[in-house]
Amino acid sequence: MNRIYIEQLSKHIGKEVTLRGWLYIKRSSGKIKFVVMRDGTGLVQGVIAKSEKSDELFAKFEELTQESSFIMKGKVRKEDRAPGGCELDVSDIQIMQIAKDYPITPKDHGVEFLMDRRHLWLRSSRQHAILRVRHHIIKAIREFFDDGGFLLLDAPIFTPAACEGTTSLFETPYFDLGTAYLTQSGQLYGEAGAMAFGKVYVFGPTFRAEKSKTRRHLTEFWMVEPEVAFSDLDDNMDLAEEFLEYIVQSVLKHRMPELQTLERNTTFLSNVKRPLPRITYDEAVEILRKQGVTFEWGNDIGGTDETIVSEQFDRPVMIHRYPAETKAFYMKRDPKNPKLSLALDVLAPEGYGEIMGGSQREDDLDVLLQRIKENNLPQEAFEWYLDLRRYGSVPHSGFGLGVERTVSWICGLDHVRETIPFARMIYRLTP
Amino acid sequence: MNRIYIEQLSKHIGKEVTLRGWLYIKRSSGKIKFVVMRDGTGLVQGVIAKSEKSDELFAKFEELTQESSFIMKGKVRKEDRAPGGCELDVSDIQIMQIAKDYPITPKDHGVEFLMDRRHLWLRSSRQHAILRVRHHIIKAIREFFDDGGFLLLDAPIFTPAACEGTTSLFETPYFDLGTAYLTQSGQLYGEAGAMAFGKVYVFGPTFRAEKSKTRRHLTEFWMVEPEVAFSDLDDNMDLAEEFLEYIVQSVLKHRMPELQTLERNTTFLSNVKRPLPRITYDEAVEILRKQGVTFEWGNDIGGTDETIVSEQFDRPVMIHRYPAETKAFYMKRDPKNPKLSLALDVLAPEGYGEIMGGSQREDDLDVLLQRIKENNLPQEAFEWYLDLRRYGSVPHSGFGLGVERTVSWICGLDHVRETIPFARMIYRLTP
Numbered sequence: 001m002n003r004i005y006i007e008q009l010s011k012h013i014g015k016e017v018t019l020r021g022w023l024y025i026k027r028s029s030g031k032i033k034f035v036v037m038r039d040g041t042g043l044v045q046g047v048i049a050k051s052e053k054s055d056e057l058f059a060k061f062e063e064l065t066q067e068s069s070f071i072m073k074g075k076v077r078k079e080d081r082a083p084g085g086c087e088l089d090v091s092d093i094q095i096m097q098i099a100k101d102y103p104i105t106p107k108d109h110g111v112e113f114l115m116d117r118r119h120l121w122l123r124s125s126r127q128h129a130i131l132r133v134r135h136h137i138i139k140a141i142r143e144f145f146d147d148g149g150f151l152l153l154d155a156p157i158f159t160p161a162a163c164e165g166t167t168s169l170f171e172t173p174y175f176d177l178g179t180a181y182l183t184q185s186g187q188l189y190g191e192a193g194a195m196a197f198g199k200v201y202v203f204g205p206t207f208r209a210e211k212s213k214t215r216r217h218l219t220e221f222w223m224v225e226p227e228v229a230f231s232d233l234d235d236n237m238d239l240a241e242e243f244l245e246y247i248v249q250s251v252l253k254h255r256m257p258e259l260q261t262l263e264r265n266t267t268f269l270s271n272v273k274r275p276l277p278r279i280t281y282d283e284a285v286e287i288l289r290k291q292g293v294t295f296e297w298g299n300d301i302g303g304t305d306e307t308i309v310s311e312q313f314d315r316p317v318m319i320h321r322y323p324a325e326t327k328a329f330y331m332k333r334d335p336k337n338p339k340l341s342l343a344l345d346v347l348a349p350e351g352y353g354e355i356m357g358g359s360q361r362e363d364d365l366d367v368l369l370q371r372i373k374e375n376n377l378p379q380e381a382f383e384w385y386l387d388l389r390r391y392g393s394v395p396h397s398g399f400g401l402g403v404e405r406t407v408s409w410i411c412g413l414d415h416v417r418e419t420i421p422f423a424r425m426i427y428r429l430t431p
Numbered sequence: 432m433n434r435i436y437i438e439q440l441s442k443h444i445g446k447e448v449t450l451r452g453w454l455y456i457k458r459s460s461g462k463i464k465f466v467v468m469r470d471g472t473g474l475v476q477g478v479i480a481k482s483e484k485s486d487e488l489f490a491k492f493e494e495l496t497q498e499s500s501f502i503m504k505g506k507v508r509k510e511d512r513a514p515g516g517c518e519l520d521v522s523d524i525q526i527m528q529i530a531k532d533y534p535i536t537p538k539d540h541g542v543e544f545l546m547d548r549r550h551l552w553l554r555s556s557r558q559h560a561i562l563r564v565r566h567h568i569i570k571a572i573r574e575f576f577d578d579g580g581f582l583l584l585d586a587p588i589f590t591p592a593a594c595e596g597t598t599s600l601f602e603t604p605y606f607d608l609g610t611a612y613l614t615q616s617g618q619l620y621g622e623a624g625a626m627a628f629g630k631v632y633v634f635g636p637t638f639r640a641e642k643s644k645t646r647r648h649l650t651e652f653w654m655v656e657p658e659v660a661f662s663d664l665d666d667n668m669d670l671a672e673e674f675l676e677y678i679v680q681s682v683l684k685h686r687m688p689e690l691q692t693l694e695r696n697t698t699f700l701s702n703v704k705r706p707l708p709r710i711t712y713d714e715a716v717e718i719l720r721k722q723g724v725t726f727e728w729g730n731d732i733g734g735t736d737e738t739i740v741s742e743q744f745d746r747p748v749m750i751h752r753y754p755a756e757t758k759a760f761y762m763k764r765d766p767k768n769p770k771l772s773l774a775l776d777v778l779a780p781e782g783y784g785e786i787m788g789g790s791q792r793e794d795d796l797d798v799l800l801q802r803i804k805e806n807n808l809p810q811e812a813f814e815w816y817l818d819l820r821r822y823g824s825v826p827h828s829g830f831g832l833g834v835e836r837t838v839s840w841i842c843g844l845d846h847v848r849e850t851i852p853f854a855r856m857i858y859r860l861t862p
Binding site: 003005007020021022023039040041067068069071096097099100102117119120122123127128131132134135138139142146149151152153154155156157158159160170171172173174175176177180182189192193194195196197198199204205207209211219220222229230384385387388389390391392393394420421422424426427429430431 | 434436438451452453454470471472498499500527528530531533548550551553554558559562563565566569570573577580582583584585586587588589590591601602603604605606607608611613620623624625626627628629630635636638640642650651653660661815816818819821822823824825851852853855857858860861862
């Protein structure tokens, strides 16, 4: 298709073009009429001046309403003051459909009103900016792993058992096989992949039926989970910081116009360069106590405590070696202190909290068997996972990064609901 | 990480390297021992000859079993007869874990035996080849749309209503909101995206609870669905053939070694170049009747009939304008013959059947309302979708391509179960 889109207009200056799109806004200034069209790639102002056709064009101008669809022909003219550097001298307008009473007007609307009309809200420039950044983040994630020799390993969505507890699982009847649970994490499958391919990444939607109504919770969200064989916790932190730097710097390089639309202060983002600070859980606890927080060793670092710790740093901070009791059964214990897990969390700055979590995995069959028993997990369901320790076990590690929390942080948003085209939350299943 | 993987060895000839992996196979020839290691990126043969350390190395050689994990040091030597062009003169071996009785031996195993051990079967060279082709196909799909200016629009997995019928839906209780259904297609959401961004692609897992036990059915499978505003059926066919050519030629360019491992005859794949033949449903019926098939006009073209039609062509064939009765409510009728839908199916050659399906969508509000009534669909659930016809409706079209069927065809497989890391089928939910 040799169609011309608005974002390409600067390559067609002086030429007659045909554009297809929707009315963004229109206005009059004396005898000149201005028609701003959006076509999904950008905005351009069409100018209707007095001409032999202007009566007909003025009539069509009057007819057009916000979001009406139309085709506009005209000559592209350089105009440095215009957003894309071009304007169009309109020679013809063909109306496709007149939109009556488009519900999202330039005035302020409540969030629930907009979320109910998400299929239309997507047309606004703010949502365009966010979803373009989202797309770029996903592209950068895939580039990083593809270029690094990782195999994409799509983990199953339907799983026979829970990876971490059963209380927050969605479930569905599955033919004669009983119940299937929707995956919370592809990690266990990623581990099988790492033993087969050396390094893999799982990337897909994951599901949590948590009854949380916060600005950080969605019931379905996308997660990327690399897993590497012959990799310990230090290697894992090396990979995590290289990965995070790559994503953030790529967005800054390619999506600055979108960040400007969002009025994002990019100072903290520019700082996301290696090395990222690495502190132990013990050091994090020390920081909290110095800031006057009464914090008991052994508790998880959540919400406001995360913010207090991360505020001490000018870039994301990696916290490692957590109390084993707070962490999942598959995490390897620190050989120097068995009360600690070789776990890793990465906190984003500016109060955005945890965006990555990972660990070195337990690679000893007997220890893992014991952990499964301690956690009252059904050993039979994990036999295949135990096989990975029976047949060529190696030290291995990985982490997960939540896409929506990352988009929220990089875009500087208040809530994750705008980071995905159609958010699903405890009270929202539509549109 | 400056780790060296086997696939990079040809860049390190004459140098001492450390490799980490698993025993693929070992053998003796007189006083020389051969250790073939796999590390997920390839295979390399380590040679243990008589040396001051050879007693120790010979002892370790004896200990190693299939899939045992170990670290191997040595000097890289050019060896044109070896698969990667290199061998390793082994100077040290460090055993990590001895695998006892690895269940998948070089002898033949039944498919169910292997599917039950899918987490281990992934280590075999055939599965490596298939999943590398899968990865490349997914990469090529994203490249095609990213480079073409399409926005990635992740559609929701949880949907409040069915897109096409309710009999084959998986469902899950959803808090106080009743039941959520797992998506069968992101198309309707893609249409909202096309009106916002001009052109988008949805790419994610989709679900069908069909009780089909065939070589072409999975209960969860990945689908890519582009949707374009201001695009009619002809534009849609242009896009479909350009897309298919891009994917297939990209695999041929980059993944020939994998296709050779799979012993794939690539003649038909090489033919996948524009233009692809375009025939109407009526012409397809004529072909069937000429081939002696008793075929009633109005029926769907399925299974063996697909094969008969596609056998008349040396590349994929596009069939368009189907009887409206057999197609979905949202497809636009042919203005020249309202008994026909502006639908499109693409059949792969060599008996692989339908790999793409699409249509121009109904863009008239009143007609679409009537179709929803005729199909006894709940209008309320589609109000948001109808909004797309109320506010700036435009001609638009799109299609869906199933990833697993495409992998199966390109790799020349008998069954889709090997095209995805962990297949889910009516009788399989594990591992």
